[in-house]
Structure formats: structure tokens, C-alpha cells
Amino acid sequence: MNSSKAAAARRRRFDELVGVFHQDMYRYSAWLSRDRTIAEDVVQESLLRAWKSLDSLREDAAAKHWLLTIVRRENARYFERRRLETVDIDNLTPSQEALLANQPNEELDEMRAAIYRLDDDYREPLVLQVLMGYSTNEIAEMMELKQGAVLTRLHRARHKLRDEMQEEVADRDRCNE
Amino acid sequence: MMNCEDYKEAIATDPSWEGGEEHLSGCAACLGYRDDMQALDRRIEQALSLRVPDIETPELPELDTGKVVALPARRRISPPAWFAVAATVVIAAFVGVRMVGNDVMYSSLADEIVAHLDHEPKALRVTDEPVSERRLTKVVPASVANMNHEAGLITYARTCVINGKKIPHLVIQGEFGPVTILLMPDEMIDGAVQIDGQSINGVILPVGSGSVAIIGEDKENLGNIQQSVVNSVSWST
Numbered sequence: 001m002n003s004s005k006a007a008a009a010r011r012r013r014f015d016e017l018v019g020v021f022h023q024d025m026y027r028y029s030a031w032l033s034r035d036r037t038i039a040e041d042v043v044q045e046s047l048l049r050a051w052k053s054l055d056s057l058r059e060d061a062a063a064k065h066w067l068l069t070i071v072r073r074e075n076a077r078y079f080e081r082r083r084l085e086t087v088d089i090d091n092l093t094p095s096q097e098a099l100l101a102n103q104p105n106e107e108l109d110e111m112r113a114a115i116y117r118l119d120d121d122y123r124e125p126l127v128l129q130v131l132m133g134y135s136t137n138e139i140a141e142m143m144e145l146k147q148g149a150v151l152t153r154l155h156r157a158r159h160k161l162r163d164e165m166q167e168e169v170a171d172r173d174r175c176n177e
Numbered sequence: 178m179m180n181c182e183d184y185k186e187a188i189a190t191d192p193s194w195e196g197g198e199e200h201l202s203g204c205a206a207c208l209g210y211r212d213d214m215q216a217l218d219r220r221i222e223q224a225l226s227l228r229v230p231d232i233e234t235p236e237l238p239e240l241d242t243g244k245v246v247a248l249p250a251r252r253r254i255s256p257p258a259w260f261a262v263a264a265t266v267v268i269a270a271f272v273g274v275r276m277v278g279n280d281v282m283y284s285s286l287a288d289e290i291v292a293h294l295d296h297e298p299k300a301l302r303v304t305d306e307p308v309s310e311r312r313l314t315k316v317v318p319a320s321v322a323n324m325n326h327e328a329g330l331i332t333y334a335r336t337c338v339i340n341g342k343k344i345p346h347l348v349i350q351g352e353f354g355p356v357t358i359l360l361m362p363d364e365m366i367d368g369a370v371q372i373d374g375q376s377i378n379g380v381i382l383p384v385g386s387g388s389v390a391i392i393g394e395d396k397e398n399l400g401n402i403q404q405s406v407v408n409s410v411s412w413s414t
Contacts, residue, residue: 023229030227044235051237111224131225155189162217
């Protein structure tokens with residue numbers, strides 16, 4: 001294959017992978033950062049990094065894991081460069097608000113806000129399991145944790161969300177009385 | 178056989194788990210718990226499934242990996258190496274004292290700008306099709322600059338990286354072909370820097386606390402364009 005054909009094939013491969021996985025990349029990034037604008041920046045940086053190291057991806061079947069790992073590292077880099085701030089859910093920036101106001105629906109908004117309030121340690125394994133379909137073993141590998149730690153975090157995350165949703169329902173019932 | 182505590186523990190870590198059937202068949206409480214957890218998971222999944230905006234592929238650099246051709250043979254712009262010498266001379270005339278020591282960024286900036294044009298040839302097509310207002314707003318957000326349409330017909334808009342900073346890269350159509358405009362709100366220069374090449378003609382102009390690079394074909398008279406571009410740009414910070 002001559003070099004221009006190789007370049008075109010490389011670009012085609014990249015475009016195909018991005019076409020399939022860009023939604024997962026964005027959603028993962030958005031829930032890691034809890035900010036739409038940051039998520040877009042992180043995805044852009046991740047795409048650039050993926051492009052540069054595409055040749056290191058031997059099997060396209062492993063592309064999702066590879067791309068999400070890049071997103072995870074880019075997200076960490078992004079926050080390394082900036083002072084970590086505690087997010088006050090009552091005082092969000094427009095970009096953070098935009099994440100919660102995605103496809104307005106009262107019940108989903110409440111769930112989204114509850115997920116938003118989860119600690120990073122709980123939110124990330126939940127996203128990887130529920131949205132990305134990873135097993136607890138795979139999550140443990142990605143997050144560099146023991147499987148037991150992942151199980152505990154998933155368990156606690158669900159219980160926190162369930163408790164919050166039950167409180168929301170109780171609050172609504174009180175308001176309607 | 179598993180007890181209620183074990184079963185609930187397992188279901189709370191993965192509500193799609195299909196084990197524990199034997200326990201479940203005799204325990205209504207755990208059956209209810211499983212159904213609750215599965216319903217909760219469906220809502221979690223819906224909540225997590227954010228609508229995804231159009232993700233724009235960033236500018237992808239040509240890679241010289243041995244497998245990939247670095248640049249097409251047809252180059253519209255004079256070689257960066259040649260330009261770098263000319264640019265350095267011209268810049269030195271304007272900012273000579275600041276070229277001493279580590280502060281040699283102006284020559285690299287100019288060099289980088291020309292190299293950037295060189296590897297983004299598709300920006301330089303002749304067209305009368307304007308970019309959408311939405312795209313323009315995305316590339317030149319109000320938080321970076323306010324830009325009106327005095328500059329001319331904008332036919333290309335993309336966020337690019339120059340000197341490590343994301344900047345709006347625009348192209349307008351001039352009399353002799355496309356004219357590149359790079360808005361660099363964070364690149365302060367002391368004075369105008371002329372860019373002369375074998376087939377290009379351009380300038381980097383100081384604008385407020387930043388600068389704007391304008392590069393066109395060698396025959397292009399950039400005087401009017403410069404004026405309208407400078408008038409049309411105001412930095413937001």
C-alpha cells in the first residue's frame with residue numbers, strides 16, 4: 001500500500017471508530033466532569049490523542065475500552081491543570097446546569113441531580129456498569145481498584161440513589177397534600 | 178443456599194444478575210427488592226443517557242509515521258523554512274530586543290502560523306458558501322471575541338491550536354482567493370509583523386491585548402481587509 005493510501009485508510013479507520021463510540025466518549029466524559037463544556041473539551045483532546053496513537057490499537061474490538069481509557073486520562077489531566085473545586089449544586093455554572101437540564105423530564109431530572117451529587121468514586125463505576133455495560137472485573141481494571149471495592153461502591157451508589165428518590169417522592173407527596 | 182442479605186448484596190451491585198433463583202423462588206421480599214433495583218437501574222440508565230451534541234473532530238495533524246504521508250506534494254505556500262528566515266528578520270526589526278534570551282516566541286509563532294496553513298489546505302478552497310452562524314458562534318464564542326460581518330464572507334471556521342492555545346481560524350474570500358484570519362486574543366505583540374513569502378502575503382497585527390494574523394495570496398491587497406477585520410473584532414477579555 002502506498003503512503004497516501006495508508007494515510008487514507010488510517011483516517012477511515014479513525015472516523016469509523018469515532019462514529020461508533022463518540023457518544024460513549026461524550027457521556028462518560030460528561031459524567032466524570034459533570035460539565036458539558038469540559039466534556040466537549042476533554043472529548044476533543046481525547047480524539048486528538050487517539051488519532052496520534054491509533055497505530056497502538058491492534059484490535060478494533062478493543063476500541064471502546066481504549067477510547068474510554070483515553071477519555072479517563074484526559075479528564076484527569078484536565079483537572080490536574082485546574083484547582084479542584086467542590087461543586088455546589090445550588091450554585092452551578094450554566095454549563096453544569098446544562099447537564100442537568102438535558103431533555104427536561106421531572107423524574108429524570110431528579111435522578112440526574114441525584115447522580116450528579118454522588119461522589120466521583122461512586123458515580124464513575126455506576127456509569128461504567130449501567131451505561132457502558134462493563135463487568136465489575138473490567139471496572140476494577142479500568143479504575144485500578146480491587147473488585148471488592150467496585151462492588152461496595154456500586155452497592156452504596158444504588159442505595160444512595162434509591163434513598164434520594166424515595167425522599168423526593170415523599171417531598172412531592174407532602175407538597176401535594 | 179443464599180440468605181436474604183447475600184442476595185440483596187448481589188442484586189444491589191448488579192441488578193441484571195440472574196443467580197439466586199432458588200432463594201428468589203421462596204422469598205417475596207427479595208423478589209420485590211430485585212424488581213425495585215431493576216426499575217431503579219432503568220431510571221439510572223435513562224438519566225445517564227445524555228443527549229450528545231454534534232462532536233466536531235478536532236484538527237488532526239498529519240503524522241509522519243513512515244506509513245503515512247506527511248504532506249501532499251502540492252503546496253500552495255512557500256516552505257516554512259524559507260519563511261522562518263524572512264519572518265525572523267522582519268520580526269527582529271519590530272521586536273528586536275524581545276528576541277533575546279528565551280523570548281523567541283514571535284518567530285516560532287509566525288513559523289507555526291505558516292506551517293498551520295500548509296497542513297490545512299482544505300481551508301483554502303475558493304467558495305461563496307458561508308459557514309453557518311451556529312458554527313461561527315461556536316468557533317468564535319462571545320467569551321473569546323465579538324466579531325461582526327464587516328470582515329467579509331466567512332467560508333471556513335474552525336478551532337485550531339497555535340502556540341498551545343485554542344484559537345479561531347477563519348477564512349474569508351478575498352479578490353485573489355481565500356484569506357486566512359487567525360484570532361489570537363492571548364498573543365500580544367508590540368507591533369505589526371509583515372509576512373512575505375513566495376506565494377503569500379500577510380501580516381500579524383496587534384489588536385488590544387492580542388493579535389490577529391491575516392494571510393492571503395501574494396497579489397491580494399490586504400489593506401482593506403486588515404481594516405475591516407480589525408474593526409470587526411473586539412476581545413471579550
